[in-house]
Amino acid sequence: MKEKIFLYNPNHSEHPGYRDEQEKPWDTPERAFRIVEELLIDNADSRNWNIVTELHPETLLAIEDVHSEDMIRAIGEASKAANNCIPSTTEFDIDKDIGTSDIYPGTFEESLLSAECALLGLDELLNYNTRLAIAINRPPGHHAGKNFYHGFCYFNNAAIVANQISRIRKKSAIIDFDIHHGDGTQDIVKGRDDIMYNSLHADPSVVMPHTGFPEDHNLYENINNYPLPIGISSSDYLATFEKMLERVRQFSPDYLIIDAGFDGHMDEYQDLPPLTMLQNDDYKRMGQMLKKIGVPTLVLLAGGYNQDVTPKAFSSFIDGLSDNTEQVEIVTSDKLI
Numbered sequence: 001m002k003e004k005i006f007l008y009n010p011n012h013s014e015h016p017g018y019r020d021e022q023e024k025p026w027d028t029p030e031r032a033f034r035i036v037e038e039l040l041i042d043n044a045d046s047r048n049w050n051i052v053t054e055l056h057p058e059t060l061l062a063i064e065d066v067h068s069e070d071m072i073r074a075i076g077e078a079s080k081a082a083n084n085c086i087p088s089t090t091e092f093d094i095d096k097d098i099g100t101s102d103i104y105p106g107t108f109e110e111s112l113l114s115a116e117c118a119l120l121g122l123d124e125l126l127n128y129n130t131r132l133a134i135a136i137n138r139p140p141g142h143h144a145g146k147n148f149y150h151g152f153c154y155f156n157n158a159a160i161v162a163n164q165i166s167r168i169r170k171k172s173a174i175i176d177f178d179i180h181h182g183d184g185t186q187d188i189v190k191g192r193d194d195i196m197y198n199s200l201h202a203d204p205s206v207v208m209p210h211t212g213f214p215e216d217h218n219l220y221e222n223i224n225n226y227p228l229p230i231g232i233s234s235s236d237y238l239a240t241f242e243k244m245l246e247r248v249r250q251f252s253p254d255y256l257i258i259d260a261g262f263d264g265h266m267d268e269y270q271d272l273p274p275l276t277m278l279q280n281d282d283y284k285r286m287g288q289m290l291k292k293i294g295v296p297t298l299v300l301l302a303g304g305y306n307q308d309v310t311p312k313a314f315s316s317f318i319d320g321l322s323d324n325t326e327q328v329e330i331v332t333s334d335k336l337i
Contacts, residue, residue, distance in 0.1 A: 004132040004322045005124045006043065007117040008036060009052045012138050014106025016084075018099065018152055026100070026305045027152040032138050035301070038311035039136070039318065050124075052117050055109070059116045066159050066188050068147045075154055079108035095150035101143075103154075111139050111154040118157040118300055122164060125255060125296040132322050134299045142182030142259050142302055143209065149184065151209065157300050158257050159188040162195045165255050173198060173253035175244070175290070178261025178302040179268075179275050181212025181225065185259070190220040196251045198224045198244050200237070202264070202275045206230060230275055234282045237264075241286055249293060256290065256297040262304025262313040270306070280316040287320020297321065 013029035020026065043049075063072060071092045078088035087102035095101065114137040121133030141158060143151035158174050165172040173196040174189070176182045181201040189195045204212045204227050212225040224247055226240050248256075262283065266274040290297065299321070304310035 002048075002124070002128060002130040004043075004134065005048055005050055005121070005128075005130050006039065007050045007052055007121050007124075007133065007135045007137070008032075009110070009113045009117055009137065011053060012110050012113070014104075015110035015139060016104055016106075017138070018102070025307065027138060027140065029138075031305060031307055031310065032136055032301070034307050034311045035136055035314050038315045039134075042315070042319070050120060052113060052120060055112050055116055056119075059112060059119055062119060062160050062164055063112070063115055063155050066146065066163050067144070067155060071147055071149070072155075075103060075111070075149075076108045078103040079105060082107070092148050093150055094148045098150075100152050101150050101154065107139075107154065113137075114139055114141070115155050115157050115160050118161050118298065119164065121298045121300075122161050122255075125298060126168070130296070132297050132299070134318060136301050138301060140259075140302045141184070141300070142176055142178060143180070143184045145184035145187035148187075151180065153184060156184050156188055158182075158259050159185050161257055161298060161300075162189060166192070166194045169194075170254040171195070171251065172255045172257055173248045173251055174257045174259065175248065176200070176259040176261070176302065177241070177264065177286070178259055178304075179264040180208060180261070180303060181227075182259060183209045183211040186212070186216070186220075186223055186225075190216075190223055192222055196222045196224065196248065196253065198226070198248060200226045200228060200240060200244060203227050203230055207275070228276065231273060232276050234277045234279065237276055237278060238282060238285060238289075242289065245289060245293065253295060256293060256295055258290065258297060258299045259302040260299050260314065260317060261302035262310045262317075265304065265306070265309050265313050267309045268304065268306045280313050283313050283317040284320035287317045287322075289320075291321050
């Protein structure tokens with residue numbers, strides 16, 4: 001039995017991601033590079049890293065199970081039409097005027113490989129008795145719905161994996177603690193009795209995408225939204241997190257899928273008041289709380305774009321979820337980045 005495995009596509013920089021008008025980096029390659037460097041400090045055994053560079057045909061089939069054929073085709077065609085200076089967009093990008101999900105020549109392939117990382121992580125849990133799989137994958141996915149995408153996302157990795165788990169007649173719980181509600185994930189899985197979606201996010205009346213209200217549970221029993229007041233204390237956040245986990249335990253999932261976003265860290269936004277007061281130790285505590293559920297777990301990278309903050313927060317969360325293992329062969333960062 002393997003305690004944990006990391007999955008990473010070192011070629012993700014073919015999708016350059018989004019910088020705002022002030023050239024502030026958001027979902028850019030540098031973010032994932034920095035996360036990998038941080039993780040290697042305590043997780044340098046090469047046997048625990050799966051470097052993902054090839055796409056299996058089954059991955060596209062799994063994507064087609066949850067996204068419309070028209071949207072998938074449009075993203076592929078836009079990626080072919082784009083050039084490095086003038087990105088493309090499609091009618092399915094609901095925030096196309098903002099540019100957060102512009103499409104570049106490498107966007108389609110790297111989005112497929114992002115899903116590939118997630119699915120290979122699931123394969124580790126299903127077929128190799130691995131307890132914890134961690135995909136450092138980009139682009140992320142929770143703002144991609146059946147027939148729309150936005151917010152740095154194109155294909156919904158969490159929903160794709162959950163749907164594959166359903167195919168083997170098992171149940172999964174998606175836990176999303178990105179500071180923004182996963183409107184795409186909710187759109188795909190709402191009404192399912194074999195998938196539970198749980199989201200802790202900032203007050204949707206204030207923060208995009210302005211979805212994710214508690215009342216959604218009245219329409220879909222498998223949807224549990226926990227909107228949080230701006231500036232919530234870490235103790236109140238953790239209390240809400242535990243309340244959410246109690247519902248998860250009652251659901252008795254066979255697998256957990258974590259959309260791990262660190263844009264709620266108190267130091268994420270240097271020029272704005274913090275959305276929560278969470279610090280690295282709080283993310284470690286969240287990992288420990290999740291580990292106690294005691295089922296195989298897949299972690300996916302969601303938000304968190306401060307390159308000085310997210311790598312350490314992500315590493316703290318993984319520390320909480322896992323035990324340190326003996327380091328044998330060292331993987332140097334130049335092999336991965």
